[in-house]
Amino acid sequence: MPDLQEEMKRVKSRVDDMILNQLLPKSSRIREVDLLYTMMRDYPSRQAKGMRPFLCVTTCRAAGGAEDDAILTAACIELFQNWILIHDDIEDGSELRRGQPALHLKYSQALALNAGDALHARMWEALLKNESRLGPERTVAILSEFSKMVNETTEGQHMELGWVASKRWDLRERDYYDMCTRKTSWYTVASPCRLGATIAGAGSRVLEGLREFGMALGVAFQIQDDALNLVGDQKKYGKATSDDILEGKRTLILLHLLEEASRSEKDRIVGIMNKSRGSKTKEDVSYVLSMMDRYDAVGYARKRAAELLKEALSTLKGIRWSGERESAEMLSSFAKFAVEREW
Amino acid sequence: MPDLQEEMKRVKSRVDDMILNQLLPKSSRIREVDLLYTMMRDYPSRQAKGMRPFLCVTTCRAAGGAEDDAILTAACIELFQNWILIHDDIEDGSELRRGQPALHLKYSQALALNAGDALHARMWEALLKNESRLGPERTVAILSEFSKMVNETTEGQHMELGWVASKRWDLRERDYYDMCTRKTSWYTVASPCRLGATIAGAGSRVLEGLREFGMALGVAFQIQDDALNLVGDQKKYGKATSDDILEGKRTLILLHLLEEASRSEKDRIVGIMNKSRGSKTKEDVSYVLSMMDRYDAVGYARKRAAELLKEALSTLKGIRWSGERESAEMLSSFAKFAVEREW
Numbered sequence: 254m255p256d257l258q259e260e261m262k263r264v265k266s267r268v269d270d271m272i273l274n275q276l277l278p279k280s281s282r283i284r285e286v287d288l289l290y291t292m293m294r295d296y297p298s299r300q301a302k303g304m305r306p307f308l309c310v311t312t313c314r315a316a317g318g319a320e321d322d323a324i325l326t327a328a329c330i331e332l333f334q335n336w337i338l339i340h341d342d343i344e345d346g347s348e349l350r351r352g353q354p355a356l357h358l359k360y361s362q363a364l365a366l367n368a369g370d371a372l373h374a375r376m377w378e379a380l381l382k383n384e385s386r387l388g389p390e391r392t393v394a395i396l397s398e399f400s401k402m403v404n405e406t407t408e409g410q411h412m413e414l415g416w417v418a419s420k421r422w423d424l425r426e427r428d429y430y431d432m433c434t435r436k437t438s439w440y441t442v443a444s445p446c447r448l449g450a451t452i453a454g455a456g457s458r459v460l461e462g463l464r465e466f467g468m469a470l471g472v473a474f475q476i477q478d479d480a481l482n483l484v485g486d487q488k489k490y491g492k493a494t495s496d497d498i499l500e501g502k503r504t505l506i507l508l509h510l511l512e513e514a515s516r517s518e519k520d521r522i523v524g525i526m527n528k529s530r531g532s533k534t535k536e537d538v539s540y541v542l543s544m545m546d547r548y549d550a551v552g553y554a555r556k557r558a559a560e561l562l563k564e565a566l567s568t569l570k571g572i573r574w575s576g577e578r579e580s581a582e583m584l585s586s587f588a589k590f591a592v593e594r595e596w
Numbered sequence: 597m598p599d600l601q602e603e604m605k606r607v608k609s610r611v612d613d614m615i616l617n618q619l620l621p622k623s624s625r626i627r628e629v630d631l632l633y634t635m636m637r638d639y640p641s642r643q644a645k646g647m648r649p650f651l652c653v654t655t656c657r658a659a660g661g662a663e664d665d666a667i668l669t670a671a672c673i674e675l676f677q678n679w680i681l682i683h684d685d686i687e688d689g690s691e692l693r694r695g696q697p698a699l700h701l702k703y704s705q706a707l708a709l710n711a712g713d714a715l716h717a718r719m720w721e722a723l724l725k726n727e728s729r730l731g732p733e734r735t736v737a738i739l740s741e742f743s744k745m746v747n748e749t750t751e752g753q754h755m756e757l758g759w760v761a762s763k764r765w766d767l768r769e770r771d772y773y774d775m776c777t778r779k780t781s782w783y784t785v786a787s788p789c790r791l792g793a794t795i796a797g798a799g800s801r802v803l804e805g806l807r808e809f810g811m812a813l814g815v816a817f818q819i820q821d822d823a824l825n826l827v828g829d830q831k832k833y834g835k836a837t838s839d840d841i842l843e844g845k846r847t848l849i850l851l852h853l854l855e856e857a858s859r860s861e862k863d864r865i866v867g868i869m870n871k872s873r874g875s876k877t878k879e880d881v882s883y884v885l886s887m888m889d890r891y892d893a894v895g896y897a898r899k900r901a902a903e904l905l906k907e908a909l910s911t912l913k914g915i916r917w918s919g920e921r922e923s924a925e926m927l928s929s930f931a932k933f934a935v936e937r938e939w
Contacts, residue, residue: 283774285758286751340713344706363687363757366709367750370683373713374746377720381739389732396724396739403717407710408629414706415628431626 257586264310264327265303271328272297276379277372292360292368293375296335299351304591305330308445309452311583312463317576318453325383326395326448332376333399333440337406339369344414345500346530387452394451402444409436417501420527422511426557429505430472437478438471442591446584453576462572466565466588473561474591476554479504483542484551485595495538499530505557507541510550518544562592600929607653607670608646614671615640619722620715635703635711636718639678642694647934648673651788652795654926655806660919661796668726669738669791675719676742676783680749682712687757688843689873730795737794745787752779760844763870765854769900772848777811780818785934786810789927796919805915809908809931816904817934819897822847826885827894828938838881842873848900850884853893861887905935 255263277294281287306327313323341347342355343362349355357365380399383392412432416424446463482497483506497504507526511519522544525537545551565588574581598606620637624630649670656666684690685698686705692698700708723742726735755775759767789806825840826849840847850869854862865887868880888894908931917924 281751283755285755288758289751289754337713340709344709361757361761364754364761366683366687367753367757370680370716371747371750371754373716374743374750377739378743378747381736381743384736389736393724393727393732393735396720400717400721400724404714404721407714407717408624408632410710411632411707411714412626412628414704414710415631418704418707 255583257583257590260311260583261303261307264307265301267324268303268306268328268331269297271324272331276328276332277375289364289368289371292356292364293372295356295359295368296338296350297331299353301331301334301351302596303331304587305334305441305445308442308584308587309449311580311587312446312449313453313576314449315574315576315580315584316450316453316455316459317574318449322386323449323452325379325386326452327445329376329380329399330440330445330448332372332379333402336369336372336376337440339365339372341410343369344410345496347496347500349496391451391454395448398444398448398451402439405435405439409433409439412436413502416503421503422523424503424508426505426508429503429508432503433472433475433505434468437475438468441467441474442471443467455575459572459574462568466568466572469561469568470565470588470591473558473565476505476558476561477592477594479506480551480555480558481595483545495542498526498538498541499533501526501530504554506545506550506554509553510541510545510548513548513550514544558592562588598926600926600933603654603926604646604650604930607650608644610667611646611649611671611674612640614667615674619671619675620718631703632707632711632714635699635707636715638699638702639681639693640674642696644674644677644694645939646674647930648677648784648788651785651927651930652792654923654930655789655792656796656919657792658917658919658923658927659793659796659798659802660917661792665729666792666795668722668729669795670788672719672723672742673783673788673791675715675722676745679712679715679719680783682708682715684753686712687753688839690839690843692839734794734797738791741787741791741794745782748778748782752776752782755779756845759846764846765866767846767851769848769851772846772851773815775846776815776818776848780821781811781814784810784817785814798918802915802917805911809911809915812904812911813908813931813934816901816908819848819901819904820935820937822849823894823898823901824938826888838885841869841881841884842876844869844873847897849888849893849897852896853884853888853891856891856893857887901935905931 273294277297278290281290309327309330310320310323314320338350339356342350343357343366347355348358353359356368377396380396381392383395387395409432413436415421443464444467446467447460450459450463479497479502483495511522514522522541525533525541528537566585569584569588616637620640621633624633652670652673653663653666657663681693682699685693686700686709690698691701696702699711720739720742723739724735726738730738752775756779758764786807787810789810790803793802793806822840822845826838854865857865865884868876868884871880909928912927912931
């Protein structure tokens with residue numbers, strides 16, 4: 254069986270080639286339009302793991318489809334990830350993305366917002382190109398899954414932003430899962446897998462299994478992402494450490510901490526988290542981190558992630574594949590990687 | 597022949613009904629998601645003329661198609677207008693929209709940006725519903741025209757924002773037309789008409805005629821919009837008067853003024869226009885307005901709009917319709933209205 258990392262790289266490079274050489278425009282005689290194209294090509298040109306295109310292609314093969322049929326859709330999943338990151342970075346006030354300044358800081362917020370819209374539209378345009386290879390019916394099925402994916406993601410994003418905006422703290426683990434399945438699970442796991450299966454012509458039982466697999470693994474992936482944001486190596490991870498504390502994010506780690514902390518500790522933590530990004534001091538961040546340490550909040554969240562991974566793997570095992578056994582096994586390896594990765 | 601205004605209202609009300617009762621979600625048990633839906637329904641619930649859906653439906657009828665086949669697509673054009681206005685208002689720092697506070701001022705910028713994305717995705721989702729009535733091939737043709745429309749609009753928007761950001765003033769009428777055909781002509785005239793014709797099954801000659809018609813009328817429409825922004829009645833128009841001066845917009849009116857003004861007047865005007873929105877004083881705005889008055893810059897631009905209208909009407913006359921004569925005549929009436937309207 255090929256190595257997971259090598260396989261992710263191989264698929265990513267096919268997808269990158271298609272995005273940069275076929276799907277996105279390269280230059281324009283009009284100076285400003287040329288700059289727009291440069292901006293649209295910026296995030297797609299930065300280094301990224303390419304987990305989502307890998308999932309699409311590998312699920313397609315596991316379900317008996319051909320890799321070549323899935324590359325275009327896999328590239329569109331990567332386009333989705335890129336435009337939504339441009340907008341997320343504006344919404345969250347993030348400064349770093351993939352080790353470089355966020356697009357709205359490199360150019361301006363107005364231009365970055367518009368470039369995100371332009372990239373969003375190119376995603377749908379590119380999806381239409383599936384028609385010649387897969388026919389109109391399967392193309393419409395692919396477009397429907399994309400609709401579902403964007404709808405869920407924007408709802409999850411609104412939930413997270415809304416909690417911060419309204420200073421809501423009456424939240425429990427259940428609320429975190431409600432938000433996280435929407436914000437992360439669909440676009441990171443469920444839809445990439447379901448798209449691959451749809452391209453291969455899989456039936457509704459496989460699709461339903463992949464939805465379940467995606468919901469569990471997506472949350473486990475996000476918990477690990479939240480953990481890396483706090484305790485990860487910034488160079489490997491590519492985002493600024495403790496950004497989530499600065500942005501006031503309601504992670505599972507933080508929600509667990511608030512349940513465990515004493516009344517006075519809780520008040521101090523909530524007071525810090527409610528401050529705007531700019532007015533949070535280094536001491537504020539250190540205090541929250543030290544409390545997380547005292548109550549082993551990261552350890553607790555990682556235990557939940559491990560349970561979710563187990564659930565996901567058992568769902569995956571129950572799916573009746575009609576394609577390559579090796580690809581199905583690769584999906585298991587990926588699931589473990591998603592939760593155990595250091596970047 | 598029914599009255600143009602009555603006809604626009606009639607189509608708009610059919611489209612509104614579809615958007616608010618069929619296409620957009622109404623409520624969610626999750627408080628934050630419910631707020632997202634409220635935000636998505638906000639601009640579509642405000643009063644608007646509905647010119648674009650009218651053009652789509654009327655062109656469909658003129659080309660021999662059935663109105664009922666065009667309503668869904670007309671509703672999607674209106675959804676496009678709504679999501680892009682949410683984002684434009686953020687990009688331009690606009691304060692008023694349709695007589696009420698812009699969405700990012702009513703809620704927050706982050707939530708409004710995300711709500712715009714959510715509405716954008718619903719547009720594509722709704723477009724897919726065309727399949728059951730029009731079949732997959734015509735549905736894909738409609739989606740392709742939407743891609744073209746969004747691509748052109750974001751490029752035009754970037755040009756306009758880019759000029760302001762880079763303080764570019766070496767611009768001529770040609771540049772204004774390059775920007776304006778992209779920013780306005782496609783989504784306001786060309787695509788709505790071409791979509792109606794596509795639904796009716798019109799051939800490439802009709803589509804090409806409508807492209808030409810759209811390019812000319814779209815610019816004429818924008819010139820009138822620029823004029824109303826300066827000298828219109830704010831209550832009728834629904835946007836803040838002189839917003840374009842505050843936002844530093846390179847309108848045809850302003851470009852003409854800069855060509856006519858003396859060296860020292862030009863320097864003063866450019867100095868004012870280059871200031872940020874917040875640092876422009878009332879006196880600054882009055883000075884620019886008085887110079888426009890002295891050099892009859894609005895009069896000049898309106899003359900160009902009248903010429904473009906003539907061009908558009910002559911193109912329209914050359915199109916061989918295969919449907920209702922009345923609808924074709926209605927398109928002429930609309931063209932005149934677009935340039936002569938006071939709101």
